[in-house]
Structure formats: structure tokens, C-alpha cells
Amino acid sequence: QKEVEQNSGPLSVPEGAIASLNCTYSDRGSQSFFWYRQYSGKSPELIMSIYSNGDKEDGRFTAQLNKASQYVSLLIRDSQPSDSATYLCAVRRGSNYKLTFGKGTLLTVNP
Amino acid sequence: DGGITQSPKYLFRKEGQNVTLSCEQNLNHDAMYWYRQDPGQGLRLIYYSQIVNDFQKGDIAEGYSVSREKKESFPLTVTSAQKNPTAFYLCASMTGGITEAFFGQGTRLTVV
Secondary structure, three states, X not given: OOOEEEOOOOEEEEOOOXXXXXXXXXXXXXXXXXXXXXOXXXXXXXXXXXXXXXXXXXXXXXXXXXXXXXXXXXXXXXXXXHHOEEEEEEEEEOOOOOEEEOOOEEEEEEO | OOOEEEEOOEEEXXXXXXXEEEEEEOOOOOEEEEEEEOOOOOXXXXXXXXXXXXEEEOOOOOOEEEOOOEOOEOOEEEOOOOXXXXXXXXXXXXOOOOOOOEEOOOEEEEEO
């Protein structure tokens, strides 16, 4: 089982819709969870971080964490064409600095 | 301005040659990382370092070497033992505690 798994996509949604991105992880000791956005040819940039169970909202973005199910998700409301990018899920174990990424999900928002 | 600087942005290497990618940060971060990204793929961890003079292998360390002699510097050497080195290489750093990693702009290495 891979440490961090994401829907491979690609995911295509119309402008204004909600995009839902999912990620599962295998290490129950994981304590820090991150969503990064990466445009083609660029380096990743942080979108959201979440550390405790529940929802965390920041503007159009909501991260959801369920440690019992080892599942973290990212919802993008009112999707815009500028949201078209690859979204990377990353997980870190609290006692260790190792930061592991999933393969990413390519999101396309169609005007 | 604080940040992470990778150089060069583009690098060409002949087969059989070693090449070193530079990564410098002035954020006073404890941990530094090297990742490799291939087209359409996520980030795969090569090496990471939590403190000076200490580093750990990641998932794909074969054919690579690193050093951490200074807190702000974490160079990556791609050796001739790496059979398929053409990729996008990303350096990142993170401070201690619960916080996120910040990335440099990346180095695109091509074997010619």
C-alpha cells in the first residue's frame, strides 16, 4: 500500500461548480496534512494545512480530515478556470520530518 | 527577501557525468528536502535532513548524494549511477514544529 494515495484524475468540472479532491494515507502516526497546488512547470504552493479532525475553511477552499478513516479531502467551491492545476496531498508524521506526497490530481475547470 | 533559491534553473548533463544542484535558504529552517518530479507524476522524496551534518534517505535515494554542512545549504549531487536522471528537481525547507514546507523554483535537469 502506498503511503499517500490520490485520485489520479484528471478531474474536470464546469466553472462555478464544486471540485472535490481526495487523499488517503497509510501511516496512522501521521499528524500534519497539506494540500499544495502546482501549475504546469512551476513549484508547488501551499493551499491549506490541517492538523485536527474536522473541517478547515479558507475562502473558497475547505480541507476535511478524518484520522479514523485516514482520509483527507479538499473542496473548492465556485471553481474558476484559474484553479486548473495539479493538486498534491502531503502527509507528515509528527515525530519525523519526512514529508510524503501523493501523485497528485489534475483538475481542469472549464469556462 | 527570505526564501529558497535553487540554481541553476536549467541544467544539461552528458551521460556518465556527475552534476550538483544547489539549494540555499535564508529562512532559518531546520529541515531541508530534495524531491524529484517526472512528467505527470507527484513528488518523490530523494533525501531529507533535519539538522546539520545529518540526513536520511528518502524513497528513491539510489544514484544521488547530499551533504548538510551548513544549516542554509543542502546540495544534491546526481551521480553517473542514476540511470534516468532527466527530471524536475525541487528543494524544500521547513522549520521545526507543526508547519508547512516551502519550495524553491526548481531545477530542470536534462541528460544529453
